[in-house]
Structures are given as structure tokens and as C-alpha cells.
Amino acid sequence: MTEYRHTQIGYLMLAFISVGVLLVLNYYYLGGSNPFPLLILAVLVLCLLLFCVLSVKVDGEEVSLRFGVGLIRKKFPLSEIESHSVVRNPWYYGWGLRRIPIGWLYNVSGLGAVELAMTDGRKFRIGTDDPSGLEAAIGAALSNKRG
Numbered sequence: 001m002t003e004y005r006h007t008q009i010g011y012l013m014l015a016f017i018s019v020g021v022l023l024v025l026n027y028y029y030l031g032g033s034n035p036f037p038l039l040i041l042a043v044l045v046l047c048l049l050l051f052c053v054l055s056v057k058v059d060g061e062e063v064s065l066r067f068g069v070g071l072i073r074k075k076f077p078l079s080e081i082e083s084h085s086v087v088r089n090p091w092y093y094g095w096g097l098r099r100i101p102i103g104w105l106y107n108v109s110g111l112g113a114v115e116l117a118m119t120d121g122r123k124f125r126i127g128t129d130d131p132s133g134l135e136a137a138i139g140a141a142l143s144n145k146r147g
Contacts, residue, residue: 004058004137008129010051010108013095017048051096054108056126058137060144063116065106065126072097074106076116076124078145083117084138086131100125114138 021044028037050068057064063076089100089111098105107113107127114134116124128134 004134004141005055006128006130006134007053007055008108008110008127009053010095012109014048014052017044017052020044021048051108054106054127056128056134058134058141060141063126063138063141067097067106067108074124076118078141080118080120081116081138081142082119084135084142085115086135087113087115087125089113089125089127095127 021041024037024041024044028034028041031037048068050072053068055066060078062078063081064073066073089105089107091111093100093105093107095107095109098107102115103123103125105113105125105127107125110127110129112129112131113125113127114131116126116138118124126134
């Protein structure tokens with residue numbers, strides 16, 4: 001089996017955070033010695049490093065994902081995936097790592113996702129701009145693993 005790898009950049013999130021960084025820097029330089037803007041700047045840069053990119057990999061053993069520089073990761077062993085399907089998230093589910101009504105969402109941009117239903121009943125959604133490609137890769141990996 002060939003390995004599936006896909007990285008999605010959250011360009012809109014990147015733009016919003018970049019504007020925030022510029023506004024905070026401008027305020028800091030105009031505001032004098034107040035250290036509070038530096039705290040806000042640190043939080044914005046941390047969000048930029050942690051959440052502006054989502055990389056997904058499917059191999060013969062697992063589906064794995066990682067946000068940004070890799071501090072936030074998740075692995076889904078193929079043996080624990082009961083089903084998978086392409087889904088569309090409502091706009092209000094948002095971006096990042098978050099709890100949604102059906103389980104957990106990992107997303108950096110857009111509404112497309114692949115939902116994984118696990119053998120223990122948990123559900124996860126992996127946001128992607130290539131939902132059909134990711135779903136096909138998971139299906140192929142599961143077929144190879146089970147067949």
C-alpha cells in the first residue's frame with residue numbers, strides 16, 4: 001500500500017492571526033512600556049505555531065494527524081476504526097481542536113471532513129480540503145489490513 005500524506009494550511013486563520021500580530025505590535029510601539037501587548041503577542045504566535053497547519057497521514061497501521069509544529073498529535077489505529085465517511089461540518093464548528101456534539105473535530109480551514117467511527121463508539125472528524133482523497137486512502141488501508 002502506498003502511504004497517503006496531505007498537509008493543509010489554514011490561510012484564513014493565518015491571515016487573521018497575522019493581522020492581530022500587526023495590530024498588537026503597532027499598539028505596543030505606540031503605547032510605551034506596557035507589557036500586556038507582549039503577552040497577547042505571545043499567545044497569537046503560539047496559536048500560529050500550533051494551529052495554522054494540519055498534516056494527515058494514512059499508512060498500513062494507522063491514521064495520524066498533527067497540528068502545526070507537532071505538539072498536538074492524534075493517532076487512530078486502523079484496527080479501531082469501525083467506519084469512515086465524508087461529511088460536511090456546519091460553519092459554526094470552527095477551527096482548531098474542539099469538542100463538537102458527535103465527538104472531536106480537528107480542523108484548520110473549510111467545512112469538508114472525514115468522520116471516523118471507532119469500535120468503542122467514539123467519533124472523530126478530521127477536517128480537510130481533500131475529503132474524498134482522505135476517505136479513499138482510509139478505505140484502501142482498511143481493506144489491506146482486513147483483507
